[in-house]
Amino acid sequence: MERGNPETLQQPYDPNRVEGRWYALWEERGVFRPRPAPGEAFVVSIPPPNVTGSLTIGHLLGESVRDVVLRWQRMDGRETLYVPGTDHAGIATQNVVEKKLREEGRSRHDLGRESFLGEVWTWKEQYGGLILRQLRRFGISADWTRERFTLDAGYSRAVLHTFQRLYEKNLIYRGRYIVNWCPRCLTALSDEEVDHVDTAGSLWTLRYPLKDSKQFITVATTRPETMLGDTAVAVNPKDRRYARLVGRTAVLPLMRREIPIIADETVDPRFGTGAVKVTPAHDPNDFLIAQRHGLPEIVVMDEHGTMNDSAGDFRGLDRFEARRRVLDALRDAGYLEKSEPYTVPVGHCSRCDTVIEPYLSWQWFVRMAPLAAPAIEAARRGQVKFYPARWKKVYLNWLENIRDWCISRQLWWGHRIPVWYRGSEMTVSAERPAGEGWTQDEDVLDTWFSSWLWPFAILGWPDETEDLKRYYPNSLMVTAADIIFFWVARMVMAGLEFRGEVPFRHVYFTSILRDAEGRKFSKSLGNSPDPIEMMDRYGADAVRFTLIYLTPTGQDLLFDEKRLETGKFFANKVWNAARLVQMRLGDEDLAKVRESALVLTLADRWILSRLANAVKDVTRNLKTYRFNEAANAIYQFAWAEYCDWYLEMAKPRWAEDADPVDRRTARWVSWKVLDGILRLLHPFMPFVSEEIWQALPHEGETLALAAWPRAKRSWFDAEAERQVSYLQELVVAVRNLRAENKVGPGRLVPVVVRGGEAQLDLVERLADQIKPLARIESLTLARDGTRPRVAASAVVQGTEVFLPLEGLIDLEAERQRLAKETDRLLADLEGCRRKLRNQDFLAKARAEVVERERQRVAQLEETLEKVKRAQESLGAVRG
RNA sequence: GGGCGGAUAGCUCAGUUGGCAGAGCACCUGGAUCACAACCAGGGGGUCACAGGUUCAAGUCCUGUUCCGCCCACCA
Numbered sequence: 001m002e003r004g005n006p007e008t009l010q011q012p013y014d015p016n017r018v019e020g021r022w023y024a025l026w027e028e029r030g031v032f033r034p035r036p037a038p039g040e041a042f043v044v045s046i047p048p049p050n051v052t053g054s055l056t057i058g059h060l061l062g063e064s065v066r067d068v069v070l071r072w073q074r075m076d077g078r079e080t081l082y083v084p085g086t087d088h089a090g091i092a093t094q095n096v097v098e099k100k101l102r103e104e105g106r107s108r109h110d111l112g113r114e115s116f117l118g119e120v121w122t123w124k125e126q127y128g129g130l131i132l133r134q135l136r137r138f139g140i141s142a143d144w145t146r147e148r149f150t151l152d153a154g155y156s157r158a159v160l161h162t163f164q165r166l167y168e169k170n171l172i173y174r175g176r177y178i179v180n181w182c183p184r185c186l187t188a189l190s191d192e193e194v195d196h197v198d199t200a201g202s203l204w205t206l207r208y209p210l211k212d213s214k215q216f217i218t219v220a221t222t223r224p225e226t227m228l229g230d231t232a233v234a235v236n237p238k239d240r241r242y243a244r245l246v247g248r249t250a251v252l253p254l255m256r257r258e259i260p261i262i263a264d265e266t267v268d269p270r271f272g273t274g275a276v277k278v279t280p281a282h283d284p285n286d287f288l289i290a291q292r293h294g295l296p297e298i299v300v301m302d303e304h305g306t307m308n309d310s311a312g313d314f315r316g317l318d319r320f321e322a323r324r325r326v327l328d329a330l331r332d333a334g335y336l337e338k339s340e341p342y343t344v345p346v347g348h349c350s351r352c353d354t355v356i357e358p359y360l361s362w363q364w365f366v367r368m369a370p371l372a373a374p375a376i377e378a379a380r381r382g383q384v385k386f387y388p389a390r391w392k393k394v395y396l397n398w399l400e401n402i403r404d405w406c407i408s409r410q411l412w413w414g415h416r417i418p419v420w421y422r423g424s425e426m427t428v429s430a431e432r433p434a435g436e437g438w439t440q441d442e443d444v445l446d447t448w449f450s451s452w453l454w455p456f457a458i459l460g461w462p463d464e465t466e467d468l469k470r471y472y473p474n475s476l477m478v479t480a481a482d483i484i485f486f487w488v489a490r491m492v493m494a495g496l497e498f499r500g501e502v503p504f505r506h507v508y509f510t511s512i513l514r515d516a517e518g519r520k521f522s523k524s525l526g527n528s529p530d531p532i533e534m535m536d537r538y539g540a541d542a543v544r545f546t547l548i549y550l551t552p553t554g555q556d557l558l559f560d561e562k563r564l565e566t567g568k569f570f571a572n573k574v575w576n577a578a579r580l581v582q583m584r585l586g587d588e589d590l591a592k593v594r595e596s597a598l599v600l601t602l603a604d605r606w607i608l609s610r611l612a613n614a615v616k617d618v619t620r621n622l623k624t625y626r627f628n629e630a631a632n633a634i635y636q637f638a639w640a641e642y643c644d645w646y647l648e649m650a651k652p653r654w655a656e657d658a659d660p661v662d663r664r665t666a667r668w669v670s671w672k673v674l675d676g677i678l679r680l681l682h683p684f685m686p687f688v689s690e691e692i693w694q695a696l697p698h699e700g701e702t703l704a705l706a707a708w709p710r711a712k713r714s715w716f717d718a719e720a721e722r723q724v725s726y727l728q729e730l731v732v733a734v735r736n737l738r739a740e741n742k743v744g745p746g747r748l749v750p751v752v753v754r755g756g757e758a759q760l761d762l763v764e765r766l767a768d769q770i771k772p773l774a775r776i777e778s779l780t781l782a783r784d785g786t787r788p789r790v791a792a793s794a795v796v797q798g799t800e801v802f803l804p805l806e807g808l809i810d811l812e813a814e815r816q817r818l819a820k821e822t823d824r825l826l827a828d829l830e831g832c833r834r835k836l837r838n839q840d841f842l843a844k845a846r847a848e849v850v851e852r853e854r855q856r857v858a859q860l861e862e863t864l865e866k867v868k869r870a871q872e873s874l875g876a877v878r879g
Numbered sequence: 880g881g882g883c884g885g886a887u888a889g890c891u892c893a894g895u896u897g898g899c900a901g902a903g904c905a906c907c908u909g910g911a912u913c914a915c916a917a918c919c920a921g922g923g924g925g926u927c928a929c930a931g932g933u934u935c936a937a938g939u940c941c942u943g944u945u946c947c948g949c950c951c952a953c954c955a
Contacts, residue, residue: 011915012915196951196952203955220955222955223955266954267954268954268955271954272955278955279955284953285953285954285955286955288953345952345953390883393882393883394882394883394950394951397882397950397951482949484950516891518948549903550892552892552893555884556885556949557891558891560890560904563903563904565903565917566903566904572915572917572918573914573915573917575914575915576914576917576918579915580915620895624895626895628892629893629895632903635903636902643915647914651913735921736922738920739921740921742909745909745920746910746912831899835936840934840936843935844936845935845936848898849935850935852898852899853898
């Protein structure tokens with residue numbers, strides 16, 4: 001056993017002095033590496049942060065949750081593994097480096113693909129690891145020897161292997177479709193990467209003249225500039241209004257192009273005019289119509305959103321300028337019938353917020369329906385479970401309506417698509433094919449096409465590594481619900497497809513943190529507190545504890561930095577309790593003391609019982625992912641029970657002249673319970689708990705590997721809890737009488753207690769503990785039933801407590817207080833009696849509930865009687 | 880258009896099989912008592928959004944309403 005050094009616990013607690021000290025030791029001792037243990041290992045992985053990212057408060061919440069579970073499981077004897085890493089984040093990273101180049105007056109095209117990628121790698125090496133370095137400071141128990149990057153060599157091999165395998169199964173195809181195109185990032189995006197924002201716009205009604213006629217057919221549109229690419233007008237075949245026009249020809253205004261009027265069932269006769277302009281190259285619906293009817297596709301915009309040569313007079317204009325000009329031209333020529341206000345959901349690039357353009361191009365897609373089916377099954381059967389459970393519905397709804405996934409990106413930074421072309425030949429291969437003349441597909445893969453492999457790619461897949469066998473599936477995924485589609489659902493699909501098993505058994509969704517106004521924390525809003533500053537000011541422990549303590553299960557959390565005081569002050573409280581205990585420990589080696597050599601007092605039995613309760617509570621709440629409840633249970637036990645009551649009751653027993661056995665018992669129990677608190681606290685506050693634990697008697701190298709406490713059956717003691725709660729009420733009553741009568745704590749008071757034999761015996765036994773707690777000078781047991789003539793009084797569980805302070809108490813105030821108390825008692829009593837008069841209640845409520853009500857009435861009556869007598873006796877005194 | 884969540888003390892939120900409404904912060908009173916003023920002791924403060932219903936009993940279960948918030952959706 002190592003002895004604690006009293007010098008180490010200085011006041012007040014300074015996290016900055018302590019927190020730097022333990023991480024290196026934990027790492028050095030391999031605490032964070034898996035330690036073989038029987039049973040299934042507990043495995044989690046980081047949702048890999050973007051290499052461009054900086055640490056946010058949201059990351060810290062996720063890390064806190066993960067680390068709490070990990071450290072708890074590790075202490076509980078499980079083999080644990082936490083794999084850290086980062087995501088190459090294709091668009092985000094390329095944007096950052098391109099921006100840097102732009103500031104230097106260069107573009108990626110000046111550099112060329114190879115040297116641009118060189119620049120990105122250099123940038124990545126320099127800044128890419130920042131978040132992970134910051135997370136060490138946060139104390140996360142990650143196995144850094146297994147750190148991964150989604151673009152490292154092994155991971156890349158997994159990604160390309162995946163592509164090949166899905167291609168061979170005909171689950172990947174190349175096709176020419178309308179995709180979401182960002183004219184600023186110059187790449188296609190998946191549907192999930194587009195944010196729709198309801199925007200006030202207009203619905204314009206246009207007149208298209210019929211060929212060889214003075215008549216028009218009118219169409220409605222929200223995007224008039226696309227009319228330049230119209231190749232038809234469509235109506236519903238059942239729409240009698242237009243039946244005679246189907247088959248005729250309209251003349252496209254401004255372009256003078258003759259276009260057919262066709263019938264298609266997808267046209268809604270009730271919307272607009274019932275006739276729709278068809279722009280196959282710029283609208284996904286129109287594209288489908290065009291395919292069914294063999295219409296030509298005319299692209300009128302280039303990849304920058306600029307009108308091209310097919311746009312006639314409007315060539316060279318930006319798309320929004322073109323809209324204005326087209327409207328002007330239509331209006332001038334009499335083709336604009338009307339415009340009405342209309343709200344349009346406008347798609348924006350989730351990366352740069354540019355308005356998305358539907359764009360016709362060749363892209364690679366994953367056929368999702370066959371992958372979704374098993375993922376749906378897995379959730380339905382409970383092979384993967386969600387916490388909170390309601391997310392299952394969201395997950396299922398998405399998978400049941402899934403659409404094919406556009407995975408090609410017109411970027412350079414990422415996994416280059418392993419497809420090679422030579423003339424009309426095409427082959428899929430991770431390596432350059434043998435022979436001359438092969439060129440590789442220019443595009444890279446969507447970042448999420450690598451992330452979805454994370455739970456097994458980090459373990460060495462596609463090789464059948466030992467890690468893969470032992471640590472797949474992972475146990476738990478902790479993440480925010482905003483990436484349930486991007487990532488969670490896709491991981492389940494990938495896991496089932498490539499490993500035949502779900503990637504993790506449980507998914508826990510953390511709260512989304514918002515500022516005081518309820519806005520999401522974001523860099524662009526500038527409302528995000530700096531996590532590093534928070535750690536500097538409050539300590540990593542405090543941040544961890546507070547976030548966990550505050551986070552409601554499955555609800556968003558309004559966060560204010562000041563709340564971190566909760567954790568900071570709590571750390572200080574535990575620290576000071578430890579100082580007290582340490583100072584009074586004496587020389588004896590407490591870890592070697594036998595419990596049989598101790599004589600437990602009521603207070604000892606009580607606190608051990610409460611500890612057993614706390615252990616049960618914390619553990620149960622951890623098991624059910626009610627982290628805030630778990631934190632709350634420790635907080636309450638440590639502060640409101642151990643510090644506020646037990647330590648205060650133990651103080652006199654530590655005195656030099658105290659009974660040696662009792663002193664030793666008090667020392668042992670106070671140490672033992674503190675040790676239990678530290679163990680329970682360690683997952684939440686690893687640094688301060690380790691620091692204290694090391695300074696106290698302990699066995700083992702580190703608290704991180706000490707055993708999670710078990711609730712000892714023999715420690716539960718209902719009788720002790722009952723008696724101490726009486727004691728507490730008694731003390732509180734005396735304190736209350738003192739306060740009401742303005743008797744300062746400096747003045748010791750005499751107290752008289754009147755009551756039944758058993759209770760007086762109990763008070764007598766506890767007198768030595770009660771007296772200092774309530775600042776009592778003399779505690780008189782009125783066994784003969786006499787009562788002080790003039791006194792402030794209160795009733796506690798049937799006993800009367802008197803503060804005989806003739807001349808000192810404020811008689812009028814005391815009378816008022818008693819009157820108020822009487823009113824309260826009468827109201828309560830009436831409520832209870834009403835219940836007991838109710839025959840239905842007596843007949844139908846559970847017997848114990850009725851019995852409880854009866855006892856309550858008896859107690860209230862007794863109390864009322866005593867309060868009345870106090871009033872009478874006070875009334876006899878002239879005040 | 881569909882789906883989900885929320886409404887409890889001045890604020891932020893707990894309230895896990897229905898059985899006496901809780902915590903932290905803020906507020907008021909008192910306090911340098913030898914672990915802690917980052918503290919201690921005491922206190923005030925609630926029509927549990929609204930309206931119905933089920934039940935002996937509802938913050939809790941059911942229905943509806945009103946406000947917030949979020950997600951999904953190609954009616955141009």
